[in-house]
Amino acid sequence: MDYQINFTTNIEIKNDNYNLKEITFLFLRSLCPIFESYVSFVLLYHFERLYATNELSKLLGVKEVKKKTTNKKTYFNVFWGRISVPQITS
Secondary structure, three states: OOOOOOOOOOOOOOOOOOOHHHHHHHHHHHHHHHHHHHHHHHHHHHHHHHHHOOHHHHHHOOOOOOOOOOOOEEEEEEOOEEEEEEOOOO
16 A cells, blocks of 8 residues: 655754765754654554554454553664654554
């Protein structure tokens, strides 16, 4: 199933250096929050879709999946830094 994600973002990069390596590093580091938003959206989209069709329990190999509301986050280290995404539990 194809879908399209549209979102806009505003990043602020403070820089007092003209060194290309430093400029590149600062830019790449600023991508972390954008990637975090994208990953969170994709995970929640697929969770909701698979939960609604009962495919999630089949994929997880469990009898039933109960939806829990939580503010817990799971952390991953990615190329640009550390991101936190919603924790999906069964």
